[in-house]
Amino acid sequence: MADTAHELFEHHGRDMYDAEQKLVRALKRMAKNATNPRLAKCFNAHARTTERQARRLEQVFKALGRKPRRQPCAGIDGLIEEYSTFVKEEKPGDEVLDAFSAEAALKVEHYEIVAYKGLVDLAKQLGLTNEAGLLKETLREEEETAAELETLSKQLGKSLPMDEEEQEAGRSWTASLTGA
Numbered sequence: 001m002a003d004t005a006h007e008l009f010e011h012h013g014r015d016m017y018d019a020e021q022k023l024v025r026a027l028k029r030m031a032k033n034a035t036n037p038r039l040a041k042c043f044n045a046h047a048r049t050t051e052r053q054a055r056r057l058e059q060v061f062k063a064l065g066r067k068p069r070r071q072p073c074a075g076i077d078g079l080i081e082e083y084s085t086f087v088k089e090e091k092p093g094d095e096v097l098d099a100f101s102a103e104a105a106l107k108v109e110h111y112e113i114v115a116y117k118g119l120v121d122l123a124k125q126l127g128l129t130n131e132a133g134l135l136k137e138t139l140r141e142e143e144e145t146a147a148e149l150e151t152l153s154k155q156l157g158k159s160l161p162m163d164e165e166e167q168e169a170g171r172s173w174t175a176s177l178t179g180a
């Protein structure tokens with residue numbers, strides 16, 4: 001039973017401890033599947049950062065006198081599953097896969113940003129100043145990664161191949177905006 005702020009904090013901590021470990025594996029896999037070198041580099045770099053984030057959560061548990069335990073994070077499971085299913089069922093071409101992967105990773109970062117904001121707030125509320133500081137460091141890393149992925153996602157989306165009809169639709173839409 002969880003009925004205090006402290007218990008909610010620990011629950012969220014275990015949830016993210018599970019998420020970070022699953023994400024190390026997922027990011028490495030996504031890096032291997034990526035064709036765009038900047039995207040692959042971003043995934044690999046964030047996989048290493050994610051390993052550090054898991055260690056940081058272990059530090060938080062240790063400070064609370066708790067053994068780090070994982071609570072299956074259904075949200076991240078779902079996002080990883082969405083990526084795997086797309087790769088398996090749609091058999092995307094390189095450009096589409098890269099655009100899809102950048103967006104999938106961005107969704108993950110947004111999930112994590114919300115989760116860490118909640119953890120930082122709870123830590124502050126509970127007077128866990130050092131732990132709030134550690135979690136804030138992770139939050140800053142997730143925000144930086146999200147910003148980089150957002151830029152990449154837009155670029156990759158724009159360079160997706162289009163057929164004749166789509167190009168024509170794009171041209172007439174632009175023309176309607178400019179009044180040409």
Ligand SMILES: [Fe+2]
Pocket residue numbers: 020023050053112142
């Ligand atoms: Fe993370």
